[in-house]
Amino acid sequence: MKKVIKNGTVVTATDTYKADILIENGIISSIAQQIQLNGAEAEVVDAAGHLVFPGGIDPHTHLEMPFGGTVSRDDFETGTIAAAFGGTTTVIDFCLTTKGEPIENAIETWHAKSKDKAVIDYGFHLMIGEINEKVLSELPAVIEEEGITSFKVFMAYKNVLQADDETLFRTLITAKELGALVMVHAENGDVIDYLTKKALADGHTEPVYHALTRPPEVEGEATGRAALLTGLADSQLYVVHVSCANAVDKITEARNNGVDIWGETCPQYLVLDITDLEKPDFEGAKYVWSPPLREIKHQDALWSALKNGQLQTLGSDQCSFDFNGQKDLGKGDFTKIPNGGPTIEDRVSILFSEGVKKDRISLNQFVDIMSTRNAKLFGLFPQKGTIAVGSDADIVIFNPNKERVISAETHHMAVDYNAFEGMKVTGETVTVLSRGEFVIKDKKFVGKLGTGKYLKRAKYNRIQNAMQEDE
Numbered sequence: 001m002k003k004v005i006k007n008g009t010v011v012t013a014t015d016t017y018k019a020d021i022l023i024e025n026g027i028i029s030s031i032a033q034q035i036q037l038n039g040a041e042a043e044v045v046d047a048a049g050h051l052v053f054p055g056g057i058d059p060h061t062h063l064e065m066p067f068g069g070t071v072s073r074d075d076f077e078t079g080t081i082a083a084a085f086g087g088t089t090t091v092i093d094f095c096l097t098t099k100g101e102p103i104e105n106a107i108e109t110w111h112a113k114s115k116d117k118a119v120i121d122y123g124f125h126l127m128i129g130e131i132n133e134k135v136l137s138e139l140p141a142v143i144e145e146e147g148i149t150s151f152k153v154f155m156a157y158k159n160v161l162q163a164d165d166e167t168l169f170r171t172l173i174t175a176k177e178l179g180a181l182v183m184v185h186a187e188n189g190d191v192i193d194y195l196t197k198k199a200l201a202d203g204h205t206e207p208v209y210h211a212l213t214r215p216p217e218v219e220g221e222a223t224g225r226a227a228l229l230t231g232l233a234d235s236q237l238y239v240v241h242v243s244c245a246n247a248v249d250k251i252t253e254a255r256n257n258g259v260d261i262w263g264e265t266c267p268q269y270l271v272l273d274i275t276d277l278e279k280p281d282f283e284g285a286k287y288v289w290s291p292p293l294r295e296i297k298h299q300d301a302l303w304s305a306l307k308n309g310q311l312q313t314l315g316s317d318q319c320s321f322d323f324n325g326q327k328d329l330g331k332g333d334f335t336k337i338p339n340g341g342p343t344i345e346d347r348v349s350i351l352f353s354e355g356v357k358k359d360r361i362s363l364n365q366f367v368d369i370m371s372t373r374n375a376k377l378f379g380l381f382p383q384k385g386t387i388a389v390g391s392d393a394d395i396v397i398f399n400p401n402k403e404r405v406i407s408a409e410t411h412h413m414a415v416d417y418n419a420f421e422g423m424k425v426t427g428e429t430v431t432v433l434s435r436g437e438f439v440i441k442d443k444k445f446v447g448k449l450g451t452g453k454y455l456k457r458a459k460y461n462r463i464q465n466a467m468q469e470d471e
């Protein structure tokens with residue numbers, strides 16, 4: 001049956017206007033000031049007093065990911081349900097590879113994790129841990145057959161996920177040839193390895209040492225190095241989870257020099273800070289992310305970078321671990337605390353409440369940062385990331401004035417704590433449609449497991465993204 005969303009305020013990355021939206025066969029078929037249909041023809045959804053914007057696209061999730069001897073708690077079922085409750089309709093998850101193992105096995109593993117579970121659409125990025133003739137021979141099929149058009153390289157997590165500079169450089173060259181966007185976790189893993197060993201040898205075991213052994217300089221250095229190699233390879237780079245001014249400065253400098261480089265930050269870096277890691281009774285472990293939470297001054301740098309376009313996107317970096325039974329693996333040794341936290345559900349709300357409501361970014365920037373730009377960078381636009389005739393009807397109906405408090409008591413993630421516990425936010429997702437079907441209706445989950453579709457994504461489009469830059 002057709003659906004018509006009536007009386008809402010439509011918000012895209014460029015426009016804000018009152019209009020009705022007609023949905024047929026999962027696609028937006030008409031947008032007009034008034035769409036008149038009788039009740040027998042279409043289901044009417046009244047969005048009066050609400051914003052109607054494209055579903056969020058979260059380009060950075062780790063669902064059911066093995067890490068530090070355990071596995072992240074939220075999987076494609078609980079993770080995508082929580083994402084939908086938070087106004088996100090697409091996630092792109094990181095498919096981890098193992099050196100020496102065929103890439104197709106890794107991708108198969110990720111398909112097995114997600115199929116029959118996801119309630120919203122999803123895609124994968126591919127981790128590159130090594131480059132050799134075998135890997136090079138496998139990558140064209142990854143792009144052409146799987147539609148995986150982004151590769152991820154870790155510059156940190158020594159002896160686990162970390163790749164060397166040759167691997168990064170060759171990945172950049174190969175990505176340019178094949179039409180992929182390279183993503184990088186930019187921290188100097190070798191320096192961190194030294195600093196963490198020294199901290200432990202000096203008897204420092206508490207969670208805050210996670211941050212003290214990963215100072216902003218090591219993120220700035222790695223970001224600058226990755227940017228330089230990208231310029232040298234004339235390739236394209238997306239720096240994930242930027243946490244500090246040092247990294248923003250390197251990205252800005254490279255962009256000013258014509259390097260095709262993009263930066264993502266995450267909600268935790270915008271609203272939490274290093275003092276959270278100092279909480280007593282090992283509670284600081286809840287706030288262990290890599291890169292770590294920073295001194296509060298870095299928050300201002302990140303907000304102004306989002307406003308000025310020096311950073312372009314917000315990912316959640318969802319990688320949740322229970323406080324009891326997972327984070328506590330690191331009691332007595334901060335290096336054993338699994339890195340990551342639950343953020344998928346609150347990403348959109350925090351950007352709206354702290355960004356739009358506090359006048360740090362505009363409403364249209366909000367849509368661009370949490371959805372549209374991600375669609376463009378990751379080969380999903382205009383199928384996703386906007387409200388336009390012909391686009392998928394991935395739509396959020398959002399109450400911009402509802403005040404509420406974030407809490408583990410009410411969240412939908414599987415973990416036993418919420419990193420933003422007690423935070424007051426304004427704005428609430430009311431109804432969410434994925435390809436025209438309700439997933440959340442009047443704040444209740446009405447979706448079905450397995451209805452989320454795997455997305456084969458288009459190649460990285462430098463012209464399209466460069467054109468956005470010129471606007």
Ligand SMILES: NC(=O)NCCC(=O)O
Pocket residue numbers: 062185241288289290291317319339340341
């Ligand atoms: N960010 C984090 O601490 N955990 C997830 C893995 C990663 O993105 O580095």
Ligand SMILES: [Zn+2]
Pocket residue numbers: 185240241290291
């Ligand atoms: Zn990372």
Ligand SMILES: [Zn+2]
Pocket residue numbers: 060061062240317319
């Ligand atoms: Zn991550």
